[in-house]
Amino acid sequence: MASRAASQQPPYPSAARISDSPCFPQYTASLKCLEEFNSDKSKCQEQFDVYKECKKKEREARLERNRNRSFFS
Numbered sequence: 001m002a003s004r005a006a007s008q009q010p011p012y013p014s015a016a017r018i019s020d021s022p023c024f025p026q027y028t029a030s031l032k033c034l035e036e037f038n039s040d041k042s043k044c045q046e047q048f049d050v051y052k053e054c055k056k057k058e059r060e061a062r063l064e065r066n067r068n069r070s071f072f073s
Contacts, residue, residue, distance in 0.1 A: 021058065022058055026050050029047045030047040030051050
């Protein structure tokens with residue numbers, strides 16, 4: 001039974017893995033910056049802000065999709 005559930009695709013995009021997220025490029029840019037500047041977070045604030053904004057938009061889109069699918073609204 002578990003194998004059957006694992007083979008089914010969800011009816012909506014999943015971002016359970018960071019690599020599946022539309023914000024993955026921003027995420028990797030943040031990590032690369034930290035590597036480049038020896039974990040000096042102050043030098044990577046721009047990348048962090050871009051990633052944070054992307055995640056905010058991703059969350060808003062997910063909430064909107066959920067609102068549109070609601071049976072109670």
